[in-house]
Amino acid sequence: MNTETSHSFAERLLKSRYIWPLAALLLMLIFNLLLDASFLDIHFDNGRFYGNPIDILHRSAPVALLAIGMTVVIATGGIDLSVGAVMAIAGAVCANLLVATDVSLFTVLVAGIASGLLCGLINGALVSYMGIQPIIATLLLMVTGRGIAQLLNDGQIVTFQHAGFSWLGSGTLLGIPVTIWLVLLVFIISQLMLRRTALGLFVEAVGCNSSASRYLGINDRTVKLMAYLLTGFCAALAGIISAADINGSDANNVGLWLELDAILAVVLGGAALSGGRFSIPLSLLGVLIIQTLNTTIMVSGMPSKLNLLIKALAVVLVLLLQSDIFRKQISGLAGKWRHS
DSSP: OHHHHHHHHHHHHHHOTTHHHHHHHHHHHHHHHHHOTTTTOOEEETTEEESHHHHHHHHTHHHHHHHHHHHHHHHTTOOOSOHHHHHHHHHHHHHHHHHHSOOOHHHHHHHHHHHHHHHHHHHHIIIIISOOOHHHHHHHHHHHHHHHHHHHTTTSOEEOOOHHHHHHHHOEETTEEHHHHHHHHHHHHHHHHHHSSTHHHHHHHHHHOHHHHHHTTOOHHHHHHHHHHHHHHHHHHHHHHHHHHHTEEOTTTTTTTHHHHHHHHHHHTTOOTTSSOOOHHHHHHHHHHHHHHHHHHHHHTOOGGGHHHHHHHHHHHHHHHHOHHHHHHHHHHHHHHHHO
């Protein structure tokens, strides 16, 4: 009986959505420890914690924010390719207000967040009310949004000096970078909204079958619009902390291709791109896998020309391990090998 119980527990463990992403992250951490025994060391100095784990969390903050919003959009059956451009717009709005006018920090932040919400409103309206395919609607803003940011900056890199604003990107709270606290705050609020209210069920229902959810009395258009508004908010916040971190707005490079990392993190978290199933904690775990992998490549001293190839191979391996079909094929081959 004990053998059957342990076997059943092992089967449930292997089928868990958390086990393979966690195993991938653990393997990377072990590999880094073999390269550098002090990789996970954290020390406190001058009122701040330092160490590779803190650095990984800090550097992953923008993608983590994007992944939270992207998870909800993908859960509704959509996608948002414009989040990188929205980051550039929000950063440009804040930077120009800080440079050109004597306005309060609160006003600057409200303007930056409002620009992201406006972008989310445009995407959501095009997708939910105009019936445009999400990939096309958001691709439009992906292209035009970065152009808008460049117009706001007049084609230049806009720099500023503002201690309060810069604190959001490089400051600390209780010794921990503010960016980590912001991600944690957005995560908790999003998780409460989606798992402690009916909104999460509405999102899953719309993602699984939008037409059927409408017959159940769910306003699928409003749900989709809210999803894109959340993505716009998260992208704007990511743009704000990115601008605050470098004390400037670089419309050409900020957020460039981060939308792909955000989508990849959601996929690593096991979300279905067709909609329905989603998990914000697993998406954030996917973000940590990506950032830890980037750090691993740098720490290992591998040639920079191999970085993207190594990253792609590692991601493919994680995705294969998450595939039930792949694991069954491996188990079948292993069984044949044992009996031969």
